[in-house]
Amino acid sequence: MLLYALLANVVEKPDGITISAFFVVGIVAISLVSRVTRTTELRADHIDLDDPARSFVTDSLAHDGQLHLVANRRQRGEAGEYAEKEEAQRGMNPVPGAADVLFLEIDVVDPSAFSGALHVRGVQVDGHRILRAEAPAAPNAIAAVLLALQEATGVRPHCYFEWSEGNPLGHLFRHLLLGRGDTPPVVREIIREAEPDPSRRPGIHVGG
Template identity: 75%
Template structure:
């Protein structure tokens, strides 16, 4: 990186000297700016239209944030260290922005002044390689060759840096799409997927640098827009008026650049859509593959829940649970539910019963510990838990009750109305569906002995 920046500095410095020492270079450029008439306003329009083309100069900032965990921080507690790390990261990004801004503006200036316009046209010697053109034409073939080699190497390193940033950033968001954490933490498959995508993009664009640059610019701008929107919202929440206004203006500028880039080169959006679609499909496959997993490693019953279980066993030596999807959660609901279940299922006449309820949280959330709490509603006792999927949580609780008490529990359900396919899709996406068959299948996979397996009874 240091060698590459040094070579760029040499080219930019030499070009700047050439601009002011070559007869007619400076005056020719200024004459070209004013030849069309219109003064400053006449130059502003083309400059605004050309602004999105400068977006590749922002390349690298998107991975700078991923380096934040490596930035030094000071402080006696976590909050202080985090504040210190944020300040130091801001310094890092500010210095990087200043360096890149100087390089971008300076090299754009010297290449525009010193290189004939026809060489920038398609097929021209400077098309896509303006600095390399200057290096070869003004500093000799030897220097130009060294610069070409350094350019190739820095692009390799940039690709590796981007890969490292994506491997660190993307997997933490994959569970939000429903992908299992074990899949998201598998670094090697993620690297292989990115590699396949890169090779596919290269083949699709025929290794054309300009075409791929447009797609890359779309990705950078989309990331910048999302970041600027988030910062604008944050500033507005803290009632920082000037900061909100400034970030809002920046968001509009970046939105304009993104829209113009998509209009000129829509390939980036197509590639992004394909990539996102692939992630969603893989996540759905991951979720479907986990259908019959317990999804929890440990279950904790609070004091009241343990007392409910102990009292129920002391009453008749059995554990009878009625699965309930809570509605009002009042005495009338539990009374009606018990009468209904005793009428449709083989609940022993004088058996003591407990209610089992699962509150389905975000089906994309994953937790290793399932917390079961005991709730008293009038004379009715309820075991409640929150989990991403109801059938898996019910199966896990039934197995935990059997293993800790030595009593084979029985759980009573009611058939759900509706299409089995609809219930399957609801289970995959929402964590709820036709619960009894899924619970039984999970239990069957966990214990091949029917005599030890918790009993599942369905009526209605």
């Protein structure tokens, strides 16, 4: 009975539904515009590295005076995963043969957040050294870490990726909604906006 009365009222006086629909559409549109305009923000007020992470960076610099990082989306988190990832990246990207490689992993949490401290932890898995952090969006966090490393060390870091499979538009919507997508081009654009001098931008290398 109540449902019938509601439907009858909507049919006879649809003004309320129309106004509500405009409000909903307006809120969704504003939210999308806000998210799109903030896509290329760093989203991190500052970067904190714990002692193991600092040690990894120091040791890598001592090896050859350079910083080479491989971006990895963790799957099993086992030694074999990192060995396979490094071998694949050395095959598809210009990683110097004697380069000391660090892995960079971002766990996406609460994609609706936009700022705050980014805490980077140093984790070691069977000799493979990983810089790991939690952030609202992977590309923004990777860009922030690379820029922070460059600022702290004075060394231009190089980060290596592989292209993601799938439709570019699908990756775009995934990034907007979930903080993940085709990471390399977004990282590069964030760095381009944050650092106006091309010679001071961290190197982004994509293969595959």
